[in-house]
Amino acid sequence: xxxxxxxxxxxxxxxxxxxxxxxxxxxxYNRTAIASGVVLGVIVLASIVVxxxxxxxxxxxxxxLLNAPPTFHGGHIFGTDDLGRDLLVRVMWGCRVSLLxxxxxxxxxxxxxxxxxxxxxxxxxxxxxxxxxxxxxxxSVPFIPFVIVLVVMFGRNLLLIFVAIGAVxxxxxxxxxxxxxxxxxxxxxxxxxRASGVRGPTIVTRHLVPNLLGIVIIYATxxxxxxxxxEAFLSFLGLxxxxxxxxxxxxxxxxxxxxxxxxxxxxIPAVFLASIVYCLNYLGDGLRDVLDPKER
Amino acid sequence: MTDAPLLQARKLSxxxxxxxxxxxxxxxxxxxxxxxxxxxIVGESGSGKSQMLLSMLGLVxxxxxxxxxxxxxxxxxxxxxxxxxxxxxxSGIGLVFQDPxxxxxxxxSIGLQLTEPVRVHKGxxxxxxxxxAIEMLKAVHITExxxxxxxxxxxxxGGMRQRVAIAMALICRPEILIAxxxxxxxxxxxxxxxxxxxxxxxxxxxxxxxxxxHDLGVIAELGDRVNxxxxxxxxxxxxxxxxxxxxxxxxxxxxxxxxxQFTKVRPARLTAISGNPPNPLHLPPGCAFAPRCPYRLDICxxxxxxxxxxxxxxxxxxxxxxxxxxxxxxxx
Amino acid sequence: MSEPILSIxxxxxxxxxxxxxxxxxxxxxxxxxxxxxxxxxxxxxxIVGESGCGKSTLARAVLGLVxxxxxxxxxxxxxxxxxxxxxxxxxxxxxxxxxxxxxxxLDPRMNVGQIIGEPLRSFFPRMxxxxxxxxxxxxxxxxxxxxxxINRYPHEFSGGQAQRIGIARALILQPEVVVCDEPVSAxxxxxxxxxxxxxxxxxxxxxxxxxxxAHDLASVRHVSHRVMVLYLGKVMELAPWDEIxxxxxxPYTQALIQAIPxxxxxxxxxxxxxxxxxxxxxxxxxPSGCVFRTRCPYAIERCAQEEPxxxxxxxxxxxxxxxxQIPGIPNS
Numbered sequence: 001x002x003x004x005x006x007x008x009x010x011x012x013x014x015x016x017x018x019x020x021x022x023x024x025x026x027x028x029y030n031r032t033a034i035a036s037g038v039v040l041g042v043i044v045l046a047s048i049v050v051x052x053x054x055x056x057x058x059x060x061x062x063x064x065l066l067n068a069p070p071t072f073h074g075g076h077i078f079g080t081d082d083l084g085r086d087l088l089v090r091v092m093w094g095c096r097v098s099l100l101x102x103x104x105x106x107x108x109x110x111x112x113x114x115x116x117x118x119x120x121x122x123x124x125x126x127x128x129x130x131x132x133x134x135x136x137x138x139x140s141v142p143f144i145p146f147v148i149v150l151v152v153m154f155g156r157n158l159l160l161i162f163v164a165i166g167a168v169x170x171x172x173x174x175x176x177x178x179x180x181x182x183x184x185x186x187x188x189x190x191x192x193x194r195a196s197g198v199r200g201p202t203i204v205t206r207h208l209v210p211n212l213l214g215i216v217i218i219y220a221t222x223x224x225x226x227x228x229x230x231e232a233f234l235s236f237l238g239l240x241x242x243x244x245x246x247x248x249x250x251x252x253x254x255x256x257x258x259x260x261x262x263x264x265x266x267x268i269p270a271v272f273l274a275s276i277v278y279c280l281n282y283l284g285d286g287l288r289d290v291l292d293p294k295e296r
Numbered sequence: 297m298t299d300a301p302l303l304q305a306r307k308l309s310x311x312x313x314x315x316x317x318x319x320x321x322x323x324x325x326x327x328x329x330x331x332x333x334x335x336x337i338v339g340e341s342g343s344g345k346s347q348m349l350l351s352m353l354g355l356v357x358x359x360x361x362x363x364x365x366x367x368x369x370x371x372x373x374x375x376x377x378x379x380x381x382x383x384x385x386x387s388g389i390g391l392v393f394q395d396p397x398x399x400x401x402x403x404x405s406i407g408l409q410l411t412e413p414v415r416v417h418k419g420x421x422x423x424x425x426x427x428x429a430i431e432m433l434k435a436v437h438i439t440e441x442x443x444x445x446x447x448x449x450x451x452x453x454g455g456m457r458q459r460v461a462i463a464m465a466l467i468c469r470p471e472i473l474i475a476x477x478x479x480x481x482x483x484x485x486x487x488x489x490x491x492x493x494x495x496x497x498x499x500x501x502x503x504x505x506x507x508x509x510h511d512l513g514v515i516a517e518l519g520d521r522v523n524x525x526x527x528x529x530x531x532x533x534x535x536x537x538x539x540x541x542x543x544x545x546x547x548x549x550x551x552x553x554x555x556x557q558f559t560k561v562r563p564a565r566l567t568a569i570s571g572n573p574p575n576p577l578h579l580p581p582g583c584a585f586a587p588r589c590p591y592r593l594d595i596c597x598x599x600x601x602x603x604x605x606x607x608x609x610x611x612x613x614x615x616x617x618x619x620x621x622x623x624x625x626x627x628x
Numbered sequence: 629m630s631e632p633i634l635s636i637x638x639x640x641x642x643x644x645x646x647x648x649x650x651x652x653x654x655x656x657x658x659x660x661x662x663x664x665x666x667x668x669x670x671x672x673x674x675i676v677g678e679s680g681c682g683k684s685t686l687a688r689a690v691l692g693l694v695x696x697x698x699x700x701x702x703x704x705x706x707x708x709x710x711x712x713x714x715x716x717x718x719x720x721x722x723x724x725x726x727x728x729x730x731x732x733x734l735d736p737r738m739n740v741g742q743i744i745g746e747p748l749r750s751f752f753p754r755m756x757x758x759x760x761x762x763x764x765x766x767x768x769x770x771x772x773x774x775x776x777x778i779n780r781y782p783h784e785f786s787g788g789q790a791q792r793i794g795i796a797r798a799l800i801l802q803p804e805v806v807v808c809d810e811p812v813s814a815x816x817x818x819x820x821x822x823x824x825x826x827x828x829x830x831x832x833x834x835x836x837x838x839x840x841x842a843h844d845l846a847s848v849r850h851v852s853h854r855v856m857v858l859y860l861g862k863v864m865e866l867a868p869w870d871e872i873x874x875x876x877x878x879p880y881t882q883a884l885i886q887a888i889p890x891x892x893x894x895x896x897x898x899x900x901x902x903x904x905x906x907x908x909x910x911x912x913x914x915p916s917g918c919v920f921r922t923r924c925p926y927a928i929e930r931c932a933q934e935e936p937x938x939x940x941x942x943x944x945x946x947x948x949x950x951x952x953q954i955p956g957i958p959n960s
Contacts, residue, residue, distance in 0.1 A: 019781065196724065197717055558846040568821035
């Protein structure tokens with residue numbers, strides 16, 4: 001019957017252009033964002049591959065070659081540090097650790113922040129007010145003393161750093177997601193879903209969350225650099241990762257003390273740190289231009 | 297009273313450079329406006345009516361390229377420097393938009409916004425400007441004008457805001473008022489107030505009005521002459537009597553028959569226009585209305601009909617020469 | 629005479645707008661203030677009124693999308709206003725809504741097939757994907773959409789087509805009642821007639837009852853069997869469509885009709901649109917007695933003291949003390 005022939009038509013029905021595809025194709029026009037993505041990709045790739053293939057590792061001191069300057073021929077392309085460890089490999093490890101911390105802490109904070117903000121925004125009323133007051137209170141907690149207390153209590157371990165950073169970064173995302181949820185809640189298509197008999201929780205998962213994803217991606221991308229910088233800051237204060245493991249922050253901190261005599265020990269890790277942060281920011285900005293509903 | 301038209305456009309075209317290619321929003325439009333007359337422009341989305349007017353005042357987007365000529369009192373506007381255009385806007389030509397919140401700044405008081413054009417264009421001091429503003433508010437029938445001067449746009453109703461916008465556009469006594477769908481967003485009783493106001497303004501100040509609208513009732517009431525636009529071109533132009541009693545273009549006829557009229561006997565079914573308004577990116581090679589036209593001929597798909605005179609001051613752009621009103625019911 | 633399918637009795641929707649102040653008395657916004665009417669099977673009841681009359685709030689109150697302060701909404705023997713939210717949700721398959729802004733009412737992240745099929749997922753969870761798709765395709769054909777478009781996204785459609793999607797979604801469960809909240813206001817002039825005709829066709833095909841809400845008397849009168857006129861949350865007149873045209877009895881209805889500019893230049897010159905004086909009173913502090921008295925040319929003392937009851941005069945119901953004495957308006 002008509003239904004059967006239509007079934008044939010449907011499988012041949014052209015796919016529509018979803019908003020994601022639309023956004024992605026617009027992103028491709030943003031040369032800065034694409035260039036940043038490429039640079040970031042190269043750094044990530046290098047941080048994975050280089051320590052693997054390099055003959056040197058990040059922790060074995062080489063007493064014969066302390067503080068050797070960068071040279072293309074000697075095998076130590078970036079030189080060595082004050083314990084004779086290959087700087088290239090250490091920088092690559094530093095990138096790994098910083099990126100890992102950035103990624104994991106951001107994921108944790110995004111998950112907590114989205115759930116908190118969406119719940120507050122969707123339920124509204126007093127529950128919303130209560131939940132956001134908690135966020136306000138946590139915002140006012142002085143962060144450095146908090147971390148110092150944690151470190152004193154639990155020692156300097158990598159997991160702790162993730163937790164500490166994640167515990168603070170979720171606040172921004174919670175606020176933003178709550179705001180976006182509030183504005184989405186009043187949109188007609190949400191009312192339409194209610195009117196057509198969709199249950200409350202289903203409205204959240206089927207309609208709210210996909211429309212929140214855009215803004216979550218933007219802010220997640222922008223959280224990563226701030227987390228990385230924060231970790232660098234902690235490491236600079238001596239509260240970060242334990243030696244011999246290193247992060248870009250540790251490297252910058254160590255390099256800073258040798259600035260007068262061996263400037264490359266500071267500049268090289270600093271350049272990498274700055275590049276990673278710049279690229280993530282440009283990428284996040286580019287994503288915001290294409291994904292932010294207000295920009296449409 | 298001079299014979300030269302107050303506003304004259306010849307072969308006016310507006311092209312937009314977009315990622316998908318060049319979009320021609322307005323296509324070689326000729327326009328004449330005599331002093332004191334009211335010209336109605338009928339068109340819907342994609343017809344180019346708003347872009348045409350904005351382009352004459354230099355208010356189009358940066359990726360637009362405007363060609364042709366547009367003269368105000370003999371002075372060419374398209375090549376005029378920005379400084380001169382600033383002088384003309386407001387004192388020579390006033391603008392009112394559909395949404396009064398577009399013309400009104402929500403952060404400034406009514407008084408500030410009304411006195412600004414006067415002080416800029418006529419260089420009067422604050423007290424004199426305020427006096428003129430209050431006169432203008434009275435002319436647009438806003439009660440308690442002194443109090444309103446201190447109020448903000450959000451404190452007024454939609455109808456009052458539109459009247460303030462009209463007051464702002466007219467405060468420097470421009471010779472032309474361009475009103476882009478001024479009553480579309482208003483309730484019918486408020487619309488009647490605004491229409492009556494425009495009639496008074498016309499009598500009192502002799503202002504020529506370019507009225508963009510798709511409401512046939514508004515055109516019948518205020519218009520002297522009508523230009524019907526479709527897909528960037530003028531498809532019919534004539535006096536308001538020509539257009540209503542003797543229209544010659546299928547689109548005009550279709551519009552007249554598809555809009556429900558309260559004052560007529562209720563037909564069994566509205567005569568709808570099939571299809572969708574044209575997409576400026578993908579215009580058909582021939583007449584842009586052909587895909588929806590019940591009188592379509594072969595030639596309509598191949599060439600663009602030129603604007604031809606039907607009778608003095610009445611022209612149409614259509615190849616079909618037969619009588620209208622004979623099409624079978626257009627169903628959607 | 630069969631039972632009406634929907635019975636509204638003394639519906640009131642009040643909003644508390646006191647604000648968060650510690651001081652000041654409670655302020656209540658009476659959006660809908662004692663509205664009663666019946667809706668028969670396969671009937672279209674037009675609801676017309678200007679901004680602030682409460683028609684949108686009424687629409688949402690009938691569907692339980694807004695909290696009802698008092699009154700009854702009887703459907704199939706139950707009072708919907710008293711139902712718990714899960715029970716109300718179950719009733720939604722019988723009462724649906726079409727929104728004013730077609731693109732805003734469609735989730736931009738879902739494609740057409742998913743949007744139209746969603747109500748089926750809510751009420752027929754055991755239906756397979758293929759069965760659902762078959763029903764969606766069938767509905768798309770009823771509303772004039774091509775089945776090939778099933779994977780497209782809302783932003784790829786024009787306003788008129790998007791409204792068709794909304795209509796398909798509202799009808800796919802074959803509800804008994806569909807509320808149409810200004811379904812054509814946001815559409816282009818040449819598309820309005822298509823959608824109005826489509827709604828009339830679908831009513832004939834599916835026997836659905838429509839509550840057609842608009843601010844424009846002409847289109848309401850065109851599709852409706854009966855027309856209800858609202859002002860400040862109260863019913864002014866409820867009459868068959870031809871009576872509203874032939875013999876409007878309430879002064880407000882007459883004012884609405886006289887404010888419509890006739891689409892006929894000779895008549896417009898002779899008899900231009902007549903504005904209604906005064907301003908809309910605030911719904912927080914409505915006038916005592918008859919709410920329309922502040923703008924009514926016939927108001928007497930009784931109008932301020934006693935609120936007129938909706939009473940039957942001939943074929944119409946009118947809420948006016950002077951309904952019998954008021955002259956009709958001249959219709960040519």
